[in-house]
Amino acid sequence: MKEDIARRREAILEAVVDCYIDSARPVGSRVIARKMGLSSATIRNVMQDLEEEGFIMQPHTSAGRVPTEKGYRYYVDSLMRLRRLTEAQKRNIDSEYAFKMKSLEDLLAKTSHIISMVTGCAGVVLLPKTEYSHFRHIELVSISRNKILVLLVAGSGIAKDFIIDTDYYIDSDTLDRITKFLNDSSYDMTLDEIKDHLEARLRAERDYSYKIIEQARNIMSSVLMSHIESKLYIDGASHILVQPEFSDARRIKAIIEFLEDKERMLELLLGDVREIGTRILIGSESRVRSLNDMSIITSGYRIKDNIIGRVGVIGPTRMSYEKVVPIVNFLADTLTGMLRELEV
Amino acid sequence: MKEDIARRREAILEAVVDCYIDSARPVGSRVIARKMGLSSATIRNVMQDLEEEGFIMQPHTSAGRVPTEKGYRYYVDSLMRLRRLTEAQKRNIDSEYAFKMKSLEDLLAKTSHIISMVTGCAGVVLLPKTEYSHFRHIELVSISRNKILVLLVAGSGIAKDFIIDTDYYIDSDTLDRITKFLNDSSYDMTLDEIKDHLEARLRAERDYSYKIIEQARNIMSSVLMSHIESKLYIDGASHILVQPEFSDARRIKAIIEFLEDKERMLELLLGDVREIGTRILIGSESRVRSLNDMSIITSGYRIKDNIIGRVGVIGPTRMSYEKVVPIVNFLADTLTGMLRELEV
DNA sequence: AATTAGCACTCTTAACTTGAGAGTGCTAAC
C-alpha cells in the first residue's frame, strides 16, 4: 500500500521533470492527470506534498510546477532512464571523426565540437597539465641568443612547446648533448618523478662534463617550473542560447562571460579531474553564481586506465539528462579508444 | 563660400556620427544645433541633404538621424581624428604583457585577450598557415608502430606538432638519420621552397642510403600535405554584448554562432592577411549576413618585414573608431616587437 | 479513507488605449 503511494509520487515527480524538460514551461496537474489516468485533483494533492518537501515549486500562485534542484537531483539519481544512443547518432559521430585528425589538439577540439552538436549544449573537453603523464622525448631548439624553444612529448603523443630564457648563450653542439642527456636520463618517467630524481641523477652522472650537467639542470628546472598548462576546448556555446530560458540578454552575457573565463572554468573542471565515471552538477552545486540554472555533466577519458582528462557539456539545468548523459559517456569512451590507438 | 558650406556639412556629419557612437540613439537636430551655434532648423536642412545623399537616415519619421554605412565609411576615411593612446592605456597593456609568456600560443591568446579588454570589442588574432615562414627545425618522434609525431619549428619559434601515419615501422635509429637529413637539407627554406626543391635534393643526395631517402621523401610529403592549419584566437565576445544594440537574444545568438564558426571566421580574415596597414570593414562590407551591423578592424603584424598575421577586433558598427583603430595598430606594433625579440 | 467534481480565486500574458515627448518638415518672417 504505502509503497504503491511512494511509487506514484515518484512517477509524478518524474512526469513533472520530463514535461518541464521538453516544454520549458511550468507543468500543470491536468497534463499529468491525463498521462497517469488519475484526476487532476488527485495529482494536485500529491504535488502539494512534493512541493512541501522541496522537490518542486511554483513560480507564482496559479502556475504549474517546476522542479527544484533537489527535484532534479532525485530525478537524476533515482528516476531517469538513460536512453541508448540511436544508430543514427552513432553514425553521425563516427562520420564527424572520420576527417583525419592531425594532432591531439585537433582531436580534442573536434570532440568538443561534436559533443555540442549532438547534445545541443556547450561542449567541453579538458586536458589537464601533463605533470602526471610520462615523459617521452624532449627537444631543445635554439631560437635566439638566450631563448630556447622546448618541445616536450609526453606519452600518447601529447606534445607541448614553450620558450624558456637562459642566462647565457648555449651553442648548438652543447644543446644537442644536453638534449641527449635529458632524453637518456628521464625516459618514461613522470614529470613528478623527474622532479624528485633529477638532482640525484645529475650528481651521480659521470659521462657528461660539469658544464653540460649544470646547464641541463637549469633547463630542466625551467621546464618543471613553467608547469605546462591545462588546456580547455569549448565549443557550441551558441547552441544553448536558443533555449527559451535565455531570452534575457543579461543572462546570456553572464554565461558567455563565464565560458570565456578560462581560469574560472579550469578551476571548476579541474576540481574533479580524476573522478571516476560520470559527474553531474546541477545548478548551484557548481558553486558558480553565473551558472545558477545551468548543469554540468562530465566523464573522464583515459589512457592506460589513468583518467587524464574530462569531456562533457554545460547546458541549462532543464536539459535532457536521459539523452545527454549517455552521449557524454559514449564520447568519453570513444576518445579513450582513439587515444589507445595512438598509444605507445 | 561653397567650401565653407561643404565643411559645415562634414562637421555636421561628424557630429552625428560622434553623438550616435556614444549615445547609441538617433541624433536630433537640437543636440547638434547647440554644439555648432546654429539653429536646429538650419541643421535640419543640412541633415535632409545628407539623408538624400545616403550618409544618414531616420529609423522612422520624427526620430533623429543615424549614420548609414556610407556615412560611417566617409567618417572613417575622411573625418575621424585618431586618438593617441593614453599613458594609462599603455601602462595597462604593458602590465598585462608582463606575465611571462611560455609560448607563441600564449602570446597570441594573451594579445586577443588584451585587445578585447582595452577596446570593449571581441579581440581577434590570426596566425595563418606557416607555409610561407622559414623552416628551422624538424623532429620526428615515434609514438607507435606506424605513427610518428612530427614537431616542426618555423622561424621565430612558431612550433606545430602533428601526427602522421607511415606504412611500416621505422626504427628509431633510422628515424634519427631521417631527421638529420631533413634538417640538413632544408634549413631556412620556406615550406613552399622545400616543396619545390625537395625532389631534386633527394635525387642528388649521396650521403644517405636509398632507404633513408625514400622514407624521408614519404615523411616530408606527408608534412607538406597536412598543410599546417591556420590558428585563430578570439576573446572577449561577451564585451560586445553589453551594447544596447544587442538586447535582442536572436541577434546575440547569430553573432556568437558566427564567432564560434572557425571556418567562416578564417575565410573572412584570411581574405586580406597580407594587406598592409589597418583594414576597416564596416557592416555589410564584410559580406557576412550575421555581421550586418558589426565592423571589423584589423592590422597586420610582422616578422622581418613580412606580415605573418593579423590582429584586430570585431565590434558593433557603432564603435569608437577614433579610439579602437589606434589601439589595434598599437597592439600590432607591440606584437611585432615581441616577435622580433624571439627572432633568430 | 481515498478520489474526484466543482468552483472561487489568483496570477500572467497579450492586446489595446492613451498621453507625453521627441523630432521632423514646411512655411513665413527676419
Next chain:
DNA sequence: GTTAGCACTCTCAAGTTAAGAGTGCTAATT
C-alpha cells in the same frame, strides 16, 4: 541664407482589460 513657429508623426512607457491557465479548498462520491 537663417530662423521661429507650428502642425504633424511616430515611439515609448504606463495603464487597462479580458482571456486563460492553474491552483486550493470543499463537498460529494466511491
